[in-house]
Amino acid sequence: MTSLSPARRPHDKAARRADILAAALEVFAANGFANARLDDVARAAGVAKGTLYLYFADKQALFEGLIKENLAPIPDVASGMLSAFEGSTSELIRALVALLLARIQTPQARQVMQLMISEGHRFPDLAAFHYREVVTPGLGVVRAIVARGVARGEIRRAPQAEALTRHPQALFAPFLTAVVWNMTFDKVAPLDEAAFAEDYIALLLGGLNGGETS
Amino acid sequence: MTSLSPARRPHDKAARRADILAAALEVFAANGFANARLDDVARAAGVAKGTLYLYFADKQALFEGLIKENLAPIPDVASGMLSAFEGSTSELIRALVALLLARIQTPQARQVMQLMISEGHRFPDLAAFHYREVVTPGLGVVRAIVARGVARGEIRRAPQAEALTRHPQALFAPFLTAVVWNMTFDKVAPLDEAAFAEDYIALLLGGLNGGETS
Amino acid sequence: MTSLSPARRPHDKAARRADILAAALEVFAANGFANARLDDVARAAGVAKGTLYLYFADKQALFEGLIKENLAPIPDVASGMLSAFEGSTSELIRALVALLLARIQTPQARQVMQLMISEGHRFPDLAAFHYREVVTPGLGVVRAIVARGVARGEIRRAPQAEALTRHPQALFAPFLTAVVWNMTFDKVAPLDEAAFAEDYIALLLGGLNGGETS
Amino acid sequence: MTSLSPARRPHDKAARRADILAAALEVFAANGFANARLDDVARAAGVAKGTLYLYFADKQALFEGLIKENLAPIPDVASGMLSAFEGSTSELIRALVALLLARIQTPQARQVMQLMISEGHRFPDLAAFHYREVVTPGLGVVRAIVARGVARGEIRRAPQAEALTRHPQALFAPFLTAVVWNMTFDKVAPLDEAAFAEDYIALLLGGLNGGETS
DNA sequence: TATGAATGAGAATTCATTCAT
DNA sequence: CATGAATGAATTCTCATTCAT
Secondary structure: OOOOOOOOOOOOHHHHHHHHHHHHHHHHHHHHHHHOOHHHHHHHHOOOHHHHHHHOOOHHHHHHHHHHHHHOHHHHHHHHHHHHOOOOHHHHHHHHHHHHHHHHHOHHHHHHHHHHHHHHHHOHHHHHHHHHHHHHHHHHHHHHHHHHHHHOOOOOOHHHHHHHHHOOHHHHHHHHHHHHHHHHHOOOOOOOHHHHHHHHHHHHHHOOOOOOOO | OOOOOHHHOOOOHHHHHHHHHHHHHHHHHHHHHHHOOHHHHHHHHOOOHHHHHHHOOOHHHHHHHHHHHHHOHHHHHHHHHHHHOOOOHHHHHHHHHHHHHHHHHOHHHHHHHHHHHHHHHHOHHHHHHHHHHHHHHHHHHHHHHHHHHHHOOOOOOHHHHHHHHHOOHHHHHHHHHHHHHHHHHOOOOOOOHHHHHHHHHHHHHHOOOOOOOO | OOOOOOOOOOOOHHHHHHHHHHHHHHHHHHHHHHHOOHHHHHHHHOOOHHHHHHHOOOHHHHHHHHHHHHHOHHHHHHHHHHHHOOOOHHHHHHHHHHHHHHHHHOHHHHHHHHHHHHHHHHOHHHHHHHHHHHHHHHHHHHHHHHHHHHHOOOOOOHHHHHHHHHOOHHHHHHHHHHHHHHHHHOOOOOOOHHHHHHHHHHHHHHOOOOOOOO | OOOOOHHHOOOOHHHHHHHHHHHHHHHHHHHHHHHOOHHHHHHHHOOOHHHHHHHOOOHHHHHHHHHHHHHOHHHHHHHHHHHHOOOOHHHHHHHHHHHHHHHHOOHHHHHHHHHHHHHHHHOHHHHHHHHHHHHHHHHHHHHHHHHHHHHOOOOOOHHHHHHHHHOOHHHHHHHHHHHHHHHHHOOOOOOOHHHHHHHHHHHHHHOOOOOOOO
16 A cells, blocks of 8 residues: 655655745645646655645644745844934935835745745735735834834925824735736736836825925 | 425526526625635535536636626616716816725725736636726726816826826725725724825825925 | 446335345445455445435445344334233243244344344444344333243242343343354354253253252 | 662563563553553563563563463362352342452452453454363353252253353343443443442342243 | 655535526 | 525645665
8 A cells, every 4th residue: 555656855844845835835825725736736845745734733833834834034134224324314215115026026025925926815824924924014114114214304204294194004005916917918908017116106105286285 | 396496486597597696696705715615605605516507617717706796887887977066176086086986895895806906816817807898998997087187177197197097097096995994904904994084185285395306 | 427227117215225235234244344345345236335324324325224124123022922821931031032043043033133233333323223123022021921930920939030030131131142152163063942942941941059049 | 880770680581571561551551552662661660671572572472461461360260169169049140249249359360351351352352362271161160050059959940041151241241241331431421340249149049030931 | 664745646625607498 | 587505626734664775
């Protein structure tokens, strides 16, 4: 009832685990959670089906492990950048935008985002984790930027400063939008994310009508 | 032995079809495409499972029918509004925003959006349809508003006008963001969509730093 | 993805259910719960694997249904016999013994007993059901026989009457023993159940040393 | 780099084997053969899974080893007792009953009995072994007791003497019954084994109707 | 000897789809 | 047109057994 197989590298456990996660990311991203076959994950990882279960309790644990393992870094980098930054608010915002842009253009990070967007709501624990580890710090970074800008006298419009402080989501909206767009309309009408981000920032900073809000 | 279910009589084919689509929307929205059971759709629609196949070729056709049937109206309304509108650009933008807000707060429309967001990429035909029927006209509406605003002298900042013309998506971004947010973080930290839209408009119209973009 | 199959008799649902239960009894009796394959049950019942799940929620429900459906009759028959009986206590006991003997020699009933013996302890609900529906009434029948025998002056030894009233199990013990024996030592040294029952009755009624218990 | 697990040193092979068997008894008794996991056996024995295979060829060999190793003693003790005994037949029977009672109340011996009862029939070799090593001598002991009782004039009823000689199983029946009962109805209605044995012996020795068998 | 990671055959369960009535 | 019982391919998860170290 068993092995005729060739043997296996000294491949330590961590590397094996990483192989599995990488394979799982590909397969889940390509098919979604429900349509992903663990068989395919195993094949892609170069292990037997049963081996997956040595590293993850079940399909869901694999999926959640995958997301969690790939999610953390962003806000750390952002807040690191923030504390060291010496330039103007505009430059700081642009730097953050560049960071986010790089992020959504990294295949792996992008796949994770797509999975969070399309599957996250079916995994409440994952959503809570994501909110706590990524979203909350992310919002904090934006609020810190606004506070810094106001303090330095570079953000002069109080209503807008307050609006962005209340809803830092506004700054992330275009990135989310770009990801959803290209996930969906890739073939029909791909969106140039960098150009979109650029235009979006111009709008956010300058405003459509130069200050009069009504 | 006359009919034992007279209640079913008035149901003509179209009504039956509508029942099925309504049931399908609920079930697909609650579970996603892959996890939705046609059994549940049939039960919710009050028909037998086999009956579904008299109206739709298969599960996918039902899903696509569902989306298509529920998608159309928006841009029509928007462009209707546009041609009749007499107020200022700000007012017009606010009117459009109110329209979009109402839209994402209509349960049925919201469910369709969520399905498009999370499943759309797995149905290229659907994506193409959506792009053609909804997205393109939607972008057109925004471009028309910008053109009208510039023509009326209400939009005075050329770079921003051009940015929004190039990427009308900027105006839809917060609504998409709000939907994704509440789809995912509903339980953790629900987002007040109206307040978010309000703040977003303030930023879009006024700009963070009153015009200086750098 | 589907049927090329020949079609199926008007076979009403009850008959189909009975087919499945009969097949399941064979397969479970032959292999035990854990080793029984539902594939085999389906094949033996002449249905597809999925069909089993139209009648029973899962493997355990099938097993429990099987036991419950085959268990009831015994004590009913016995107490029926009891109320109508006109002969002596010895004759009544012999009649009961004959009944039990017939019971354990009915293949189907025997299989159920064997399953209860070897698997019952892993299904507490089943054990409770069995105890309530079969064992309790069975013990009652024996107690009634003893009471009747004492009342008629046919059972004259009070200590023994009390012993059997306290532990009516004593009357069932040899039948249980016979079943376990033949289930286990069938091939090595089969036990003639009728002869064993006969000898047992002689011991029970007459006693080894004619009454002196010490 | 000397040994890091000196605690294991004194453990010679026999002790290790005994550890495994003890662990296996627990695990098999708790779950039955099919549901027992060798993983659990290994953990309980404090060895690695592969180690089991250094001591036993496979799962079945472990199970059989387990039974065989735990089965032998009983009849030896009984026949030892028999040859030395000086009291009356009643006393001798009571002594045997006490022995059997002690036996079924020893956790380890009880577990083995339960395993033999519920799994034995699936292991013909084991059944044959058990029959040869335990059952046959056990029956012999009872026959010897009867012969001795007749010879000493303490068993005066020939038909009963012959019945018990033909079917010494009658004397073991209550113990088997008690084990099966408590294995199954433990939670619902536990049986006091000592009291049951007592009453059973009273019946066996005295008879229900003091000698008249019909 | 001992280890325990890896294997993969095997079994339960699900559900879209068909079709006889 | 409508029904819903039946089908069986597909997929997850388990665990005895092996073998490189």
